[in-house]
């Protein structure tokens with residue numbers, strides 16, 4: 001699995017006995033203790049660990065919530081209220097889960113943009129990146145289905161709007177879209193049947209997600225971590241063991257992240273949600289303004305920017321699918337990191353701005369000037385990936401990176417006297 005030899009030496013008879021039969025301790029030691037980590041990682045490299053924490057926290061809180069939640073149209077809303085009022089610490093567990101979903105997305109977006117900035121997706125990390133995109137899709141599907149479960153007004157109408165998107169396929173094969181929508185609903189309208197199947201899938205998908213994360217981390221440990229210079233580890237001086245160096249940095253970052261997380265949980269538990277979800281689902285009353293959770297807003301803006309329904313749906317799914325091809329769309333082969341790409345750097349920040357602008361526009365009504373700007377930013381989003389990345393990669397004059405990771409941290413001292421670099 002790893003590209004370095006294990007120096008694990010089991011102490012005592014019991015440890016030796018295990019090691020000869022099931023070398024789990026050896027595996028953990030090789031992969032998470034001795035594992036060579038670039039010595040120059042900054043705090044953006046702590047988000048993988050933070051994400052792993054988020055996943056475990058969502059699973060733990062979700063499993064407890066599932067013990068009290070009732071997945072039927074008649075009982076769901078009240079059961080969520082009962083969890084908040086009558087279950088011991090139910091208010092805390094339910095808020096940890098709801099706020100936790102948002103924090104998970106905060107972390108995943110930082111993690112993803114880190115990858116785009118430092119070119120972490122470039123060879124040999126293409127599979128690692130692609131697994132990341134599938135993880136993102138699984139997270140989105142899980143979050144969407146989870147949002148349906150409280151069965152409030154926004155839950156109900158979000159399910160109605162999003163499942164209805166599939167009806168756009170009717171314009172390719174008449175009847176196909178409608179059949180798919182009815183199949184998803186389990187009937188001719190969004191009902192308690194729809195809720196029950198969403199609950200089943202909301203419980204299943206996190207385990208698929210966990211499987212994808214295991215593959216993601218496995219792939220990472222085959223190729224090793226990249227770093228802000230984008231250079232590979234060449235000598236011992238370029239790396240430090242994962243424990244205690246990277247682990248303590250990860251722990252510190254996780255602590256800071258938890259401060260923000262807990263601030264929301266204890267001081268603004270409803271800030272990231274929508275007030276309408278405190279009203280029970282009502283098929284006869286459409287909210288004046290249906291909005292998804294904040295982390296879906298950029299995609300929602302893309303969907304509504306395009307007047308033709310099918311094209312809007314294709315653009316929305318396309319905005320994620322395009323990420324799968326980034327390792328090949330980016331033609332810059334001389335360096336990985338934007339540190340040495342003076343022009344790409346600006347386009348990267350333009351993309352960040354574009355995504356934020358789309359997020360803002362997704363929360364606004366789809367009319368007038370908002371639609372105009374949503375179209376401009378949607379166009380740039382695709383131009384960035386389909387034109388800027390390939391063309392810039394070929395024509396940009398990149399800067400010369402340092403000779404090694406060690407040199408980027410220690411200056412010439414590392415190359416002049418390797419003993420100083422240990």
Ligand code: HEM
Nearest residue numbers: 045046047048049051052115120129132133136225226227
């Ligand atoms: C549940 C979600 C995820 C988890 C638990 C996770 C976990 C991790 C971990 C532990 C690392 C190593 C530490 C680090 O570099 O921060 C990592 C690296 C990486 N992840 Fe993820 N990840 C997730 C989602 C994603 C997504 C959505 C993408 C991109 C689409 C992605 C792309 C990458 C890449 C390219 C690296 C290597 C970075 C480098 O070494 O420069 N990951 N991930």
